[in-house]
Amino acid sequence: MSDFLGETRDLLRRTPDVLRALLAGLPETWTATPDVEDGWRPRDVVGHLISGELDDWIPRTRRILEHGTAKPFDPFDRFAHEERDVDAPLDALIERFAELRADNLAQFDVLASERDLDRRGLHPSLGEVTLRELLATWAVHDLDHVSQIYAGLAGSYDAEVGPWKAYLGILLRRDDPAAVAG
Amino acid sequence: MSDFLGETRDLLRRTPDVLRALLAGLPETWTATPDVEDGWRPRDVVGHLISGELDDWIPRTRRILEHGTAKPFDPFDRFAHEERDVDAPLDALIERFAELRADNLAQFDVLASERDLDRRGLHPSLGEVTLRELLATWAVHDLDHVSQIYAGLAGSYDAEVGPWKAYLGILLRRDDPAAVAG
Numbered sequence: 273m274s275d276f277l278g279e280t281r282d283l284l285r286r287t288p289d290v291l292r293a294l295l296a297g298l299p300e301t302w303t304a305t306p307d308v309e310d311g312w313r314p315r316d317v318v319g320h321l322i323s324g325e326l327d328d329w330i331p332r333t334r335r336i337l338e339h340g341t342a343k344p345f346d347p348f349d350r351f352a353h354e355e356r357d358v359d360a361p362l363d364a365l366i367e368r369f370a371e372l373r374a375d376n377l378a379q380f381d382v383l384a385s386e387r388d389l390d391r392r393g394l395h396p397s398l399g400e401v402t403l404r405e406l407l408a409t410w411a412v413h414d415l416d417h418v419s420q421i422y423a424g425l426a427g428s429y430d431a432e433v434g435p436w437k438a439y440l441g442i443l444l445r446r447d448d449p450a451a452v453a454g
Numbered sequence: 455m456s457d458f459l460g461e462t463r464d465l466l467r468r469t470p471d472v473l474r475a476l477l478a479g480l481p482e483t484w485t486a487t488p489d490v491e492d493g494w495r496p497r498d499v500v501g502h503l504i505s506g507e508l509d510d511w512i513p514r515t516r517r518i519l520e521h522g523t524a525k526p527f528d529p530f531d532r533f534a535h536e537e538r539d540v541d542a543p544l545d546a547l548i549e550r551f552a553e554l555r556a557d558n559l560a561q562f563d564v565l566a567s568e569r570d571l572d573r574r575g576l577h578p579s580l581g582e583v584t585l586r587e588l589l590a591t592w593a594v595h596d597l598d599h600v601s602q603i604y605a606g607l608a609g610s611y612d613a614e615v616g617p618w619k620a621y622l623g624i625l626l627r628r629d630d631p632a633a634v635a636g
Binding site: 274275276279282283286289290292293294298299301302395398399401402404405406408409411412413415416418419422423425426429432433434435436438440441442443445449450452 | 456457458461464465468471472474475476480481483484577580581583584586587588590591593594595597598600601604605607608611614615616617618620622623624625627631632634
C-alpha cells in the first residue's frame with residue numbers, strides 16, 4: 273500500500289535543499305532573467321513559495337480541519353512577494369523559505385494524519401476539495417515553480433548558445449510555448 | 455567584465471548535487487512517470503546526461519581544439535542510454551553522472567582556457583560553432599533536461615491534485631504544450 277502522506281512529505285522536504293544546490297551563491301549573470309517576458313526571476317519564484325508557506329498550505333489545512341466546507345478558504349495573493357521581498361537577497365530568501373518549510377511540515381504532522389486526508393474544504397473558485405488534494409497540490413506547486421526557475425536560468429544564456437538554440441526546447445518555449453526542439 | 459568560463463562551470467558543477475537533492479532515495483511513486491506520453495522518466499534523463507558526459511561535451515571540445523572546422527563533430531546518439539542503463543537503479547545513475555561530470559570539468563580545465571573560447575568547430579547539422587557556444591550549450595542542456603524531470607515528477611501526481619490541476623501549468627502542459635494555467 274502506498275504511503276501517500278510520507279511520500280508527499282518526502283518531496284516537500286527536498287525543495288529547500290534543491291534550491292540551495294541550484295541557486296545559493298550563483299552569479300547574477302544566471303539569476304537576473306525571468307522565465308518568460310514579464311515573468312518571474314528565480315528570486316520572484318522563491319518569494320512566491322514563501323507566500324505559500326505563510327498564507328496558503330497550513331492556513332487552508334486548518335480551515336479544512338476546523339470548518340470543513342462551511343467556510344471557504346481565504347483567497348491567496350499570488351503577488352504578495354513583490355513588495356515584501358523587494359530588498360532581500362536571493363540567498364536570504366532561500367533560507368527564509370527553508371525555515372518556513374521545515375516549520376510547516378512539523379505543523380502539518382501535528383495537525384493532521386492519514387485518516388484526515390479525505391476531509392473536505394471549500395475552495396473559493398474550485399469548489400469542494402480534499403485535504404489529500406491540498407497536500408498533493410502543495411508538492412506539485414513546488415515542482416511547477418521550481419521548473420519556472422530553470423526557464424529563467426536558461427534564458428540568461430539564450431544568446432550564448434548560438435545555433436544550438438534550435439535543439440534546446442527550454443529556450444524555444446520561452447518565445448513560443450508550443451515550440452518543438454529540432 | 456563577466457567571467458564566462460567560471461560562471462558556466464559554476465552552473466555545471468551544481469547539477470549532480472541538484473539531482474541528488476531532488477531524486478536520491480525518492481520513492482518510485484514519484485519517479486516512474488515520463489515527462490510526456492512516450493517521453494523520458496527521471497532515470498532516462500539522467501541516462502541521457504551520462505551519454506553527454508561520455509560522448510558529447512569533452513570529445514567535441516577536443517575536436518575543436520585539435521581540428522577546428524576541418525573535421526566535423528561525430529553525431530551524438532540521443533538514445534544511447536536505453537540499452538546501456540536498462541538495469542541500473544536511478545541512484546546509481548546519479549552517482550555515475552556525478553563522477554563523470556567532476557572528471558569532465560577537470561578535463562575541460564586542462565584542455566581549454568578563456569582564450570580558446572572563440573575557436574571554431576563544425577557541427578554536422580548546425581554548421582560552424584564556437585567553443586564558447588559549446589560550453590554554454592553544455593550548461594543549458596543540463597537545465598533543459600533537469601526541467602524535464604520536474605514534468606515527470608509532477609505527472610506522477612496528475613490525478614492526486616484533483617480540481618487544482620486547472621492552476622498547475624506543469625500538469626496542463628503535459629497534455630497540451632500551449633496550455634495556460636487558470
